[in-house]
Amino acid sequence: MATIEVQRQILPILGSPNQGARFYNPELPSSEPFVPGHRTCAGCGPSIQYRMTSKAAGDNTILVGPTGCMYVANSSYLCTPYNVPWAHTQIGSAGSFTAGVAAAYEAMIRKGKWKGEFPNIICEAGDGSASDIGLASISGALYRNHDCLIICYDNEQYANTGIQASSRTPYGGMTTFSPPGPLVPEGKKLFPKDLARMMAAGHPHCYVATASVGYPIDLMNKVRKGLNHKGAAYLMVYTPCQKGFVYETPRSIDLGRLVVECGLYPMWEWNPEKRAYDYSFRPASMRPVSEYLKLQGRFGHLHAEHIASLQKFANEQWRMLGVQLPEALIQAADAKNLVNMASAAQAEAVAQTI
Amino acid sequence: MATTSVSKKRMVRINGCVASAQAAKYADVDVIAAYPIRPYTATMMALAQMVANGELDAEYIVADSEHSQLSIAHGAASAGARVFTGSSGVGVQFAYELYSPISGSRMPVQMMIADRTLDPPGDFGSEHTDALSTRDMGWIMGWSCDAQEAFDNHLIAYRIGEDPRVLLPQMVCQDGFFVSHITGDVELPDAGQVKEFLPPYKHPYPLDPRHPVSHGPQIMPEQGPPLQLERARAMEESMAVIEQAHEEFEKIFGRKYDPWLEEFMTDDAEVVFFLQGAHAVTARFAIKHMRDKGLKVGMVRLRTIRPYPTDRVNEVLSKFKVVGVIETNMGLGSVSSGGSLYAEVCAALYESQKRPLILSFMAGMGGEAIVLKEFYWMTQKMVDAQKRGKIEKRTHWVGFEE
Ligand SMILES: Cc1ncc(C[n+]2csc(CCOP(=O)(O)OP(=O)(O)O)c2C)c(N)n1
Ligand code: SF4
Ligand SMILES: [Mg+2]
Numbered sequence: 001m002a003t004i005e006v007q008r009q010i011l012p013i014l015g016s017p018n019q020g021a022r023f024y025n026p027e028l029p030s031s032e033p034f035v036p037g038h039r040t041c042a043g044c045g046p047s048i049q050y051r052m053t054s055k056a057a058g059d060n061t062i063l064v065g066p067t068g069c070m071y072v073a074n075s076s077y078l079c080t081p082y083n084v085p086w087a088h089t090q091i092g093s094a095g096s097f098t099a100g101v102a103a104a105y106e107a108m109i110r111k112g113k114w115k116g117e118f119p120n121i122i123c124e125a126g127d128g129s130a131s132d133i134g135l136a137s138i139s140g141a142l143y144r145n146h147d148c149l150i151i152c153y154d155n156e157q158y159a160n161t162g163i164q165a166s167s168r169t170p171y172g173g174m175t176t177f178s179p180p181g182p183l184v185p186e187g188k189k190l191f192p193k194d195l196a197r198m199m200a201a202g203h204p205h206c207y208v209a210t211a212s213v214g215y216p217i218d219l220m221n222k223v224r225k226g227l228n229h230k231g232a233a234y235l236m237v238y239t240p241c242q243k244g245f246v247y248e249t250p251r252s253i254d255l256g257r258l259v260v261e262c263g264l265y266p267m268w269e270w271n272p273e274k275r276a277y278d279y280s281f282r283p284a285s286m287r288p289v290s291e292y293l294k295l296q297g298r299f300g301h302l303h304a305e306h307i308a309s310l311q312k313f314a315n316e317q318w319r320m321l322g323v324q325l326p327e328a329l330i331q332a333a334d335a336k337n338l339v340n341m342a343s344a345a346q347a348e349a350v351a352q353t354i
Numbered sequence: 355m356a357t358t359s360v361s362k363k364r365m366v367r368i369n370g371c372v373a374s375a376q377a378a379k380y381a382d383v384d385v386i387a388a389y390p391i392r393p394y395t396a397t398m399m400a401l402a403q404m405v406a407n408g409e410l411d412a413e414y415i416v417a418d419s420e421h422s423q424l425s426i427a428h429g430a431a432s433a434g435a436r437v438f439t440g441s442s443g444v445g446v447q448f449a450y451e452l453y454s455p456i457s458g459s460r461m462p463v464q465m466m467i468a469d470r471t472l473d474p475p476g477d478f479g480s481e482h483t484d485a486l487s488t489r490d491m492g493w494i495m496g497w498s499c500d501a502q503e504a505f506d507n508h509l510i511a512y513r514i515g516e517d518p519r520v521l522l523p524q525m526v527c528q529d530g531f532f533v534s535h536i537t538g539d540v541e542l543p544d545a546g547q548v549k550e551f552l553p554p555y556k557h558p559y560p561l562d563p564r565h566p567v568s569h570g571p572q573i574m575p576e577q578g579p580p581l582q583l584e585r586a587r588a589m590e591e592s593m594a595v596i597e598q599a600h601e602e603f604e605k606i607f608g609r610k611y612d613p614w615l616e617e618f619m620t621d622d623a624e625v626v627f628f629l630q631g632a633h634a635v636t637a638r639f640a641i642k643h644m645r646d647k648g649l650k651v652g653m654v655r656l657r658t659i660r661p662y663p664t665d666r667v668n669e670v671l672s673k674f675k676v677v678g679v680i681e682t683n684m685g686l687g688s689v690s691s692g693g694s695l696y697a698e699v700c701a702a703l704y705e706s707q708k709r710p711l712i713l714s715f716m717a718g719m720g721g722e723a724i725v726l727k728e729f730y731w732m733t734q735k736m737v738d739a740q741k742r743g744k745i746e747k748r749t750h751w752v753g754f755e756e
Contacts, residue, residue, distance in 0.1 A: 100429025
């Protein structure tokens with residue numbers, strides 16, 4: 001039996017400007033691999049991301065879903081929101097199960113057991129899966145360079161289990177495992193693991209990028225770049241969770257922009273050919289972190305000094321991107337120039353709503 | 355890349371690990387997931403070389419852990435590929451989470467196990483606790499006692515597991531070292547024989563973009579029982595398929611195995627050993643010696659433990675006066691305070707009108723060989739019990755008592 005050469009898809013990059021179009025864009029494909037029929041919360045950032053991502057990929061796609069909200073709240077036995085093949089896998093199996101699917105298609109096409117173009121193989125892992133329990137499995141898949149795209153939909157917490165701190169939860173973020181109290185006024189004490197840079201640094205042959213639901217066309221183009229890249233790709237996407245972040249549900253996309261505009265979610269691409277970061281993405285404006293924080297109940301307990309720490313963190317991110325800091329942001333990193341978010345009692349009231 | 359090449363029927367002298375690798379090659383597996391742990395590693399070393407030589411066309415994946423090995427296997431089988439993986443000892447347990455999801459999604463993944471004692475302490479020897487700790491996870495499971503049987507069991511297990519009436523994963527077990535690293539004569543078949551015996555793997559609902567399906571969606575509590583019942587039924591109904599596969603195997607390859615129990619010198623036996631795996635080889639010698647001395651001793655070897663051949667065990671063991679279960683596994687705090695085989699033998703015999711006396715022997719622990727004089731000692735314990743008409747105690751740690 002002769003071996004058959006594997007044919008791979010190339011998806012066109014959308015020409016529209018990054019920041020103009022929000023939802024409607026004439027170039028968008030009409031296919032909808034992810035349709036209504038799920039049980040996610042109103043305004044759920046991860047599911048908005050899911051729709052954009054799968055739309056960018058199209059119908060010759062296989063989706064893999066480790067345990068998390070995008071498994072539990074999406075799929076219900078006898079009712080499925082997936083128009084393309086989808087499989088649940090264990091929360092720690094994001095990279096490994098996906099690698100198995102990719103390896104199967106390599107072998108089956110090569111051996112003539114399956115005929116057709118190599119499908120897009122996409123894993124949608126939560127940040128708990130990607131940054132903690134499934135980290136080694138994803139690193140393994142990236143390292144071995146299976147032709148697949150691993151997306152971390154980053155809602156900065158274990159949402160599905162009732163909002164617990166993950167290693168992606170920001171400093172100061174209140175979760176049920178990092179509640180503020182008299183001894184720990186800031187709630188979460190640690191700064192988040194820089195998972196995306198870890199993936200780029202450790203697997204430089206992979207396409208790696210960060211993205212946000214605030215910039216749909218940019219996100220979809222990064223999905224396509226990741227899929228077009230022959231080998232493994234990793235995408236880290238900011239996806240707010242209204243249940244855990246505690247904000248008004250229509251503001252998911254706004255938060256997706258604000259988090260970038262205030263420097264807390266740096267947007268970049270790692271170019272595996274040049275072995276270099278591309279920092280050319282620039283949001284329309286730069287803002288102090290407080291404008292992002294004040295919209296979310298999870299930060300309602302922060303004092304001026306905590307906000308200053310977060311501003312310092314954001315300023316470091318801007319510097320890493322090579323951005324000249326305006327004086328206002330340098331000032332905003334000084335607690336003297338800031339006020340407390342809210343009283344402890346108010347913060348507790350917010351905590352009760354989670 | 356060269357395609358899979360399999361030669362004409364021939365005899366070779368290989369160990370159990372290599373026999374397993376050969377079987378995977380004959381089965382033309384598509385995806386192999388490896389991770390090193392002694393003693394099963396030698397199987398993956400042999401497969402790596404076959405792939406490197408172009409003798410086998412498969413994706414050979416060096417996984418980052420056993421958990422990943424089994425997840426890779428799960429993903430690949432879900433996509434429609436024939437998959438081979440394996441492990442030993444603590445490696446088997448590192449992957450524990452995956453055993454139920456794989457059988458629950460009805461993916462006929464095949465896993466080779468060369469047993470190794472669990473930690474502590476770090477011990478390379480064979481004890482069956484590693485695989486046995488997963489025995490209720492919905493995998494078809496059985497032990498071979500030599501390299502030829504190991505080779506054969508892999509092909510038979512694929513045929514059973516991939517049968518559309520079954521669709522269950524299989525653990526094909528062999529004792530570490532006693533089988534995995536001891537060479538024996540193995541007949542490698544003609545490729546045509548394997549082709550006739552083992553049809554290509556075709557899962558009815560693979561992850562295929564042309565026929566979208568959702569695997570493993572979240573269920574409501576009331577949707578759980580019917581799915582669990584289906585899995586239980588698949589296990590039960592596999593029994594007929596297992597028998598059929600062994601008959602078919604004999605027709606094509608000329609080697610006859612009882613799928614459930616091997617009986618050795620049991621015709622007029624009064625006391626018998628009941629065991630799994632490689633120690634059967636020594637047991638056969640010991641029994642011949644004791645027969646020369648006039649002792650009516652025999653052996654019953656369990657070949658398939660999942661699904662458990664309850665009725666056969668009942669029917670066969672009811673013929674004897676005393677049964678001595680050789681455990682080679684740890685069942686700490688279990689019914690017998692010994693191993694885990696005893697309880698199932700008792701349960702299988704409960705409805706018998708003629709229940710034999712049953713003893714549990716903790717022997718072969720830590721991978722120690724069970725030597726002839728230990729078989730004599732255990733036989734004496736059984737004969738004493740027969741004379742007395744009752745057992746002295748349930749469990750004997752062989753080598754620790756007079
Ligand atoms: C092995 C294992 N440990 C723990 C859990 C419980 N669990 C279910 S969903 C979930 C949260 C996952 O968080 P993340 O990956 O961030 O996804 P999200 O829920 O935020 O979408 C956890 C911990 C599990 N399913 N499996
Ligand atoms: S809890 Fe958060 S991530 Fe989960 S469905 Fe609701 S909004 Fe989405
Ligand atoms: Mg999360």
